[in-house]
Amino acid sequence: MQMSAPQMGYDRAITVFSPDGRLFQVEYAREAVKRGTTAAGIKAKDGVVLLVDKRITSRLIEAESIEKIFQIDAHIGVATSGLVADARTLVDRARVEAQVNRVSFDEPIGVEVIAKKICDHKQTYTQFGGVRPYGTAVLIAGIDDNKPRLFETDPSGALLEYRATAIGAGRNSFMETFEANYSDDMDIDSAIMLGMDALYNVTEGKLDASTLEVGIITTDTKQFRKFSNEEVENYVNKELEKHKGEEPEESSGEE
Amino acid sequence: MQMSAPQMGYDRAITVFSPDGRLFQVEYAREAVKRGTTAAGIKAKDGVVLLVDKRITSRLIEAESIEKIFQIDAHIGVATSGLVADARTLVDRARVEAQVNRVSFDEPIGVEVIAKKICDHKQTYTQFGGVRPYGTAVLIAGIDDNKPRLFETDPSGALLEYRATAIGAGRNSFMETFEANYSDDMDIDSAIMLGMDALYNVTEGKLDASTLEVGIITTDTKQFRKFSNEEVENYVNKELEKHKGEEPEESSGEE
């Protein structure tokens, strides 16, 4: 009986490397993220936007109770994908870190600083036994001085800054749209519309404002805030207007 | 010998993800809930009602000792399904949290706040070794300011707010009734009758007041209380009256 490396049991604990130096448990935690709702972030010249396509399966659910975008501090917001209870735990932790920074240094925490703190915490759960890694990826958006920032963390505790990125089930489809159409000189409004394009593609034209969650921060206010339902609907309508009369193209996403 | 993922042992500890990013132990804990008594919650414009169909197998059991609806604080009640001893532990914990809030902040705890606290506690039992997840789902009903709230938590620590929902063995049958007949402008009386409808369907017309437990909170009193046996009987009779003369329809539930 020929057995592959996972079958040999290298994937039963985070304290065990596989013969080729992989941590299977961390890779499996990434699978939990790949099965999550799609969250995207896009950085513009003058701000950052976070978008989440909440999958709501029943009209009996209060849509707003599926919260995927969270404010961490006045100037920082995050979007999460993966295990929802893990995400809530990480968000709570980040909020406390932000307040500790204000109390200790009397100034708001840097966006990159908090991103690293989240990642360091996640790394711990990939090196010590008796725990499992976090099954959650987090997009972190904010303004450092006057510069928009957008970070992505994954279950390993790795950290990358992106111009535009997505996590969750629809990541591949979103990344195709972003690779094709993102440009560095976009303003926040174009960034939102780019997100709408990606959503339009991934849903094959079936955009639904009521299941969308959008968060935004711009360099003028430096205040992270979530869009009201009306604001979301506005953008959805604009997007639908654009595609009026055209045959929706086939989504290339594999989710 | 072809083995499926559970057989490969990914389901023996909560600290192990399966290759597709699932936590089998948490999913199995959900099975414990699916085998539990059915509990339902329905949110009306002016309150929330919790109903539990206690399955009593012997006349020698004191029915009231099978307690599935618990008051947490003046303005909050919960219904549970799954492992009964786990449920009691969670209820105790929630009651203490509620009192701690009163002592610390001199005001009643928010319904959402306590729901999150229960979930955070549950999440811990899905990430650290040497324990098992809670085999219990909890419906949490209460009034925040003047707004009725109804939350559902599951063994993973996930939290959702519902207009109407059910947990336990009869969940599917209840949800069918709710999806078909729930409307947002129901008052508390219609909500109770909707619950009776669902109970009528799931029991194939064999409604028995003595095994029903009902808890209610309304925006005017903001006091959670359990129905007396008479009140329950009243509603049961009203329900039976409605169906008088009709052939009870086949239950569509799969339990």
Place this chain on the structure above:
Amino acid sequence: MQMSAPQMGYDRAITVFSPDGRLFQVEYAREAVKRGTTAAGIKAKDGVVLLVDKRITSRLIEAESIEKIFQIDAHIGVATSGLVADARTLVDRARVEAQVNRVSFDEPIGVEVIAKKICDHKQTYTQFGGVRPYGTAVLIAGIDDNKPRLFETDPSGALLEYRATAIGAGRNSFMETFEANYSDDMDIDSAIMLGMDALYNVTEGKLDASTLEVGIITTDTKQFRKFSNEEVENYVNKELEKHKGEEPEESSGEE
């Protein structure tokens, strides 16, 4: 080789759910109870009686050293079945809880309160690793205010109040007698005789006063006490008198 769920190893630790949400170790602990001596409790209008059929295999054993009925506080007694050393540990714990209550609140502990405390303690041993569940069921009898109470706890920490119940090897036979003949308006004397009937059935008429242990509490004295040998003999003789001349019926118990 087809393997059933237990063979797959879901039954080796209390921290592991089986795929259908069961805790096999807790179920196996219940088997330890099913192999224990039979203990019964019967609630009357004016008191509660506990009866244990001690199985004594040698005349060299001092019968009174096989203690299955214990006084916890002035107004509370318990009967146990299952692993005897586990039972003794639980009894000690309950006695301390009762005294703590007297010291802290200057009043006797409630019967339901102590029943819940025993159950909460048992639940802990079903959720944390490195221990096994208690292999003991406990019947708890007492008077709360003027109301007779009778609780049954099992290894899972579940708690039920009964009118009449039994634990141990003879449970099924006892329950048959109780289901057939228990009535709510029994006084304590009829309750004792109902227990004697059940004992008569389960032993196929071979009632032996010297191996019976009986404890009683009534609403007038509110004092739990054990019967003297003479009192036990009295009731045994009364029972034997009743059946005089009749062919003893076949026991329906499966132990």
Place this chain on the structure above:
Amino acid sequence: MQMSAPQMGYDRAITVFSPDGRLFQVEYAREAVKRGTTAAGIKAKDGVVLLVDKRITSRLIEAESIEKIFQIDAHIGVATSGLVADARTLVDRARVEAQVNRVSFDEPIGVEVIAKKICDHKQTYTQFGGVRPYGTAVLIAGIDDNKPRLFETDPSGALLEYRATAIGAGRNSFMETFEANYSDDMDIDSAIMLGMDALYNVTEGKLDASTLEVGIITTDTKQFRKFSNEEVENYVNKELEKHKGEEPEESSGEE
């Protein structure tokens, strides 16, 4: 391949019940006792005697260094069988408990009290992981007020009071003799001779004073003491005298 329950691994840890509710590790510890030297205790009207048949395999061993009977307090003695180092640990513990009682309450500890304390300690080693049960049974003899007491504990922590009992390899043979010939109105001298009878049977007439250890406590002195070699020889000679001229009967023991 058909496997029995032990082969399925239910016997590898004390924290695991078998499907029929047994704790195999505790049962195996009892086997360690069954392989031990035989120790017996007999209760008379006016005292208790403990006897041990020390198996000495070499004349180079100092017989008195094989100590199987220990004084715990002035009024309490014990005899042990099973793992000798475990026994020594238990004896040390019991001696400390006895002194603690004298210091705390200024009176000698009760015989039953110390027996329960030993058992509670043993029970702990059957419920918590990372240890093994004690492989030792203990007979405890003493005087409570003016009443002779004789307790037997086993590795599970179970406790029984006996009129006459034996532990170790020769238990079955001894119990046969006791069942046949023990009577409640024996005085201490007859009790010792009953023990000699049992020893005569189990050794098929080859009684050897130099390998016998005898301890005694009577109601008049209330002082536990060990017999001198001369005293032992006296009784052995009396026993041999009794059987003079007769063909030694076949031992019925299975050891």
Place this chain on the structure above:
Amino acid sequence: MQMSAPQMGYDRAITVFSPDGRLFQVEYAREAVKRGTTAAGIKAKDGVVLLVDKRITSRLIEAESIEKIFQIDAHIGVATSGLVADARTLVDRARVEAQVNRVSFDEPIGVEVIAKKICDHKQTYTQFGGVRPYGTAVLIAGIDDNKPRLFETDPSGALLEYRATAIGAGRNSFMETFEANYSDDMDIDSAIMLGMDALYNVTEGKLDASTLEVGIITTDTKQFRKFSNEEVENYVNKELEKHKGEEPEESSGEE
């Protein structure tokens, strides 16, 4: 079924030696390094240079967020390869050690001292259970007094000083270039160009300044600093100039 040593399970924990005295988990951690980005260090007469070829797979990633070269103290820089979150943890630790040294002894920490401290920390993770080794190699460059130093650490905690070395996927190709062309009397400029040669070879001539990270420290300033993008481009252009017109040779690297 013939099984090799790893298949026998000697590679499942760092607390287990294989029969030939190897620690497989440490060797597997080295594989994690071999799969990492390539980092090189070259020591010149008057300084040390660190170069990293960051592999950037999408234009949407902010290249500077993939940080592989870190300043530890004014006079010390490091380059890492392997698990990025592990690297960040080690870098943080090293920075704290450096500051502790300044506070305790009022002088900068020695380059060799900090290298040993990193290695001692790594060693701990290869001897104690419940953790995994660090999946990261670190190159440490700095000036001790006036002497350039260049250390390499690996997951085992082994420490070596090199004249020129490389870690990560391209190590073999780099080492070939270094073995062939390194000379002890190089100045820092020649050292940088040697690094460029190695990069040119490993990338088969496709040098891209935007994905290169270069850090440098020289004996005159004793300040570690990273090159600006312009400085990197300068050297890349110089390298490309050198090879103009020639057919790029086949890379001999195996990555």
Place this chain on the structure above:
Amino acid sequence: MQMSAPQMGYDRAITVFSPDGRLFQVEYAREAVKRGTTAAGIKAKDGVVLLVDKRITSRLIEAESIEKIFQIDAHIGVATSGLVADARTLVDRARVEAQVNRVSFDEPIGVEVIAKKICDHKQTYTQFGGVRPYGTAVLIAGIDDNKPRLFETDPSGALLEYRATAIGAGRNSFMETFEANYSDDMDIDSAIMLGMDALYNVTEGKLDASTLEVGIITTDTKQFRKFSNEEVENYVNKELEKHKGEEPEESSGEE
């Protein structure tokens, strides 16, 4: 496939009894002793002698660095066999115990007391998980009041007093000589010569003073001391003298 008890895994931890009540790990530790150097002790009327036949395999080893006989206190010496590092740890512990006794009670520790302390310590390592038993047996020689004492401890923590005994590879051969020739009225000189006889037999006449270690304590001095090389040689020569001209008999030892 028929498997014996050890193959069933009952021998993998000291916390697991085998079905017949054995602790395999303790038995295996005894095997470590059986593979050790031979150490013997002989008790005379007026003292005790310890002898060790150190097996020295190379002339490059400093014979005196193979220390097998240790002084614990002025009046106590020990000889060890088995794992040498374990022995050293036990010796250190015993020395500290002896000094603690002097400091606490202002008198030398009893020989039996220290023997029990060593055994109690060893017992601990046979009952608690996460450790292994000591792979060392210890002979303890000393004078209590005016009485020579000789104790033997084994890895289980069992304790026996002997007239003459041996541990290690040559135990069986030594015991044969002792059983045949030991007599209670030997003086210390005859005891030493008895040891020489046993050594002569086990080495088949190849007695070598340089690899012998001898320790002695007598009732007149009550001082344990090791023989000088000259003293050892004296006795060896006396032994060889005795056997002059005779054909050395076949050793009956099985080592």
Place this chain on the structure above:
Amino acid sequence: MQMSAPQMGYDRAITVFSPDGRLFQVEYAREAVKRGTTAAGIKAKDGVVLLVDKRITSRLIEAESIEKIFQIDAHIGVATSGLVADARTLVDRARVEAQVNRVSFDEPIGVEVIAKKICDHKQTYTQFGGVRPYGTAVLIAGIDDNKPRLFETDPSGALLEYRATAIGAGRNSFMETFEANYSDDMDIDSAIMLGMDALYNVTEGKLDASTLEVGIITTDTKQFRKFSNEEVENYVNKELEKHKGEEPEESSGEE
């Protein structure tokens, strides 16, 4: 399928003896030493010399960074073989012990004392779970009073004093040379030349001063110091001179 003892799993933890009383994990740790660089020690009348043949595989490595000989205190030096990071940890520990001795007792630590302390520390890692043994052997050289001392420790914590010894891959070849040519009246210079002979043999005449490390301590200075490169070269040249013109003999080493 016939399985040998290691395959039965007796070699997976240091807390498990094999049926023949061996600790496989300790034996495997010795294999790690056998794969290490060769280190030798030779004791002369007037001092001790340590020699290590560092295997340097690349000219890019700074030879002096492969440190195998360490000064512990003014009068003590050690040479190590096996896992290099383990060795460094042990060296650090020994240095601290030496300083603690100076601070506590105001005198240098004895050579034998520090050797025992290192061994006691190593022993701990062979008896307690959750760690692995040290994969390192250590030669310890020094002067106690005026006496040269040379100790060897192995992973089990065993300690031996040698006249001349070697550890690591070349041990067998070295020991052959030493057995053949060592004499007790050598002075330090002859001892060094004996080491050179052994090195000449093991390298088949390819002696290379640049990869040799030599440490020395003599009774006149009582100062341990390492040879300068020139000193090493001097001895190497003397050795090569000796063998001039002769055919280098075949090495008998098996490494």
